[in-house]
Amino acid sequence: MKYLVIFLVLIGMSAIAYAEDIPVEIQTPNNVDLIITGMMEMPVTNEDPIVIIIIENKTGYPILLxxxxxxxxxxxxLDVKRQGPLWDGVTEFSVTAQTAKDTSDVNAIKLEYGVYNVGTISWTEASYSGFEDTTGTIQVFDPDINQFSNAVDFLRIKVWSDSSPTKTTLTLTETGVNTNTFEGDVIFSNKYQSSREVVFVSNGDTVTATYADTTLPKDMKSNVYHVNATALIVGKRGPPMERAPASNLQIFDTDKKPILGNEVLVNQQISLVSDLANQQNKSQPFAYLVQILNNQDKVESLSWITGNLTSFQKLNPGITWIPFEKGKFTATVFVWESVNNPTALSPPVQIEFTVKEIHLDHESVENEN
Incomplete structure (x- = not known):
């Protein structure tokens, strides 16, 4: 198989490398987007070849296939979003391109590398009017769902709103053969109750889309990982002139790995991290606030950081917290213009999690004694 490897560090640059007669160009226009393009020599046979892209961090750990x-x-x-837990903290990475005959080769390479991907989900807009029969578009990127090399694939997600918390099912279709990107439209209604691919909304609602990823990297000790994305229903008043939407709120441990199942231990330090994006062509000051409530709706913690987003900048702010008691908690992220000016730049984003005590079995206690 033909391949190439090139290490990338810089942002806003492009690089080009050659694997025998296959040139591949890698562009990093910002700190999120990664664009990989190339030209390969087509085989003489009637077979349709597949190009496999493998991305690894500087230690050789696979990030994406x-x-x-x-x-x-x-x-x-291939367009890649450098988002998700496997990209956290990665400043150097390698890109490898290989050719394959069919999906069996792709699966063999996945087994060889032991790699699967953590999917990402997003709305194409931060806000929607929510007028009757208007639609919102949702995208999921997950190469693991690309099962057929000569046809588009499908996946399903769940969508709901504050006014209609019952989850409705939405089918997303791959945007083309082997694009690894899936897209679908949900219909908003302010007259009819939610049904398949229709969500009832009211002005001011937050609409949430969730994708259950069941093809996970080998070091993630769970069978399913949920990723969420939110958008705001703004009605006739329209979105604020300045907006920096937050999405994909997740809980990480001190090793910057996601805590699966959202189960935390007493005295365990965690970080509450989300994606934040400035969608305007100018800088935007912001305050990123995280409020943590217990199961009695009492505030356990309220912390914030402030900063400034350059035009179209994307980053992953986080707040650390250590729980000292067990129980169920809810963390809510607010993005304001400043701590003293609570003009919302994003709909609130929430995540629920459980704190448990550490239990040592009887045998372990006896050995310690």
Whole structure:
């Protein structure tokens, strides 16, 4: 198989490398987007080849394995979002391109590398009017769901709103053969109750989409990992002129790994991290606040950080916290213009989690004694 490896560190640059007769260009226009393009020599046979892209961190740990199809001239392209727990803290990484005959080769390489991906989910807009029969578009990126090399694939997600918390099912369709990106529209209604692919909304609602990823990397000791994205229903008044939407609120441990199942131990330090994006062509000051409530709705913690987002900048702010008692808790992220100016730049984002005590079994206690 033909391949290339190039290490990337810089942002806002492009690099080009050659694997025999296959040039691959890697562009990093910002700290989130990664664009991989190339040209391969098409085989003489009638088979449609597949290009496999493998991304690893500087220690050789796989971050992503995805596949794409070249066009009739051999040109291929793959757009990657450097988001999710496997990208956290990564400043250097390598990109490897390989050719495969079919999806069996892709699966064999996945077994060889022991790699699966953590999917990401997002709304294409931070806010929607929510007028009758208007739609909102949701995208999921997950190369593991790309099962067929010559056809588009499908996946399902759940969507709900504050006014209608019953989850409705939405089917997303791959945007093309081997794109690894899935997209679908949900219909908003302020007259009819939620049903399949329809969500009842009211002005001021937060609408939430969740994707259950069941194909996870080997070091994630869980069978399923839920990723969420939120958008705001703004009605006739329209969105604020300045907005920095937050999404994908997750809980990480001190090793910057996601805490699966949202189960935390007493005295365990955690970080509450989300994606934050400035969607305007100018800088935006912000305050990122995290409020933690116990199961009696009493405030356990209220912390914040402040900063300034440059035009179209994306980052992952986080607040650390240590629970000292067991119980059920809810963390809510607010993004304001400042601590003293609570003009919302984003709909609130929430996550629920459980704090448990550490239990030592009887045998362990006896050995310690």
């Amino acid at each position: 995805a596949s794409t199809s070249p066009d009739e001239k051999g040109y291929f392209s």
